[in-house]
Amino acid sequence: MIAFFRNLVSGLQGPPSLSPQEAQALVTSGAVLLDVRSAAERKALSIPGSTHIPLGDLPARLTTLPKGRIIVCQCASGARSAQATRLLTDAGLDARNLGGGITAWRGAGLPTR
Numbered sequence: 001m002i003a004f005f006r007n008l009v010s011g012l013q014g015p016p017s018l019s020p021q022e023a024q025a026l027v028t029s030g031a032v033l034l035d036v037r038s039a040a041e042r043k044a045l046s047i048p049g050s051t052h053i054p055l056g057d058l059p060a061r062l063t064t065l066p067k068g069r070i071i072v073c074q075c076a077s078g079a080r081s082a083q084a085t086r087l088l089t090d091a092g093l094d095a096r097n098l099g100g101g102i103t104a105w106r107g108a109g110l111p112t113r
Contacts, residue, residue: 014082015089017099020108023072026096031070036084037102041076047105048113055080062091074098074105 018026027033033050035042042052053061055075065071071088073081078101088095098105106112 015085015095015097017078017082017097018072019099020105020110023074023096023098023105024110026070026072031072031096032066033098034065034071034073034081034084035075035102036073036080037075045102045106045112047074047102048111050074055084058084058087062088062093065093067093069094071095072098075101077101077103 023031023033027049033047035046035050035052036055036058037052038054039052046052053064065088071093073084073088073095075081075084078097078099081101082097085095085097100107102112
């Protein structure tokens with residue numbers, strides 16, 4: 001019974017999140033950085049080298065994502081990317097969430113454009 005509640009609570013908390021430095025290390029070693037924000041948000045600020053698929057388009061574009069590579073999902077604050085991470089994980093892909101999104105990435109002094 002305790003295991004049931006532990007699983008329930010962990011599901012509500014969302015997927016584990018990466019720090020900006022952990023995310024950058026994964027991307028440097030070949031992970032895909034997936035930006036799930038809107039086109040307008042991406043135009044205003046983005047992380048160089050990231051792939052853009054808005055969250056609403058993601059279910060229809062799952063087959064365009066590489067299998068066998070880690071996918072680091074990124075949004076503005078980490079909420080939408082947590083949803084994307086769950087969607088990708090449920091589809092059998094190896095996905096991680098960038099905690100704090102591009103806001104945390106930029107706050108860590110990592111490159112943006």
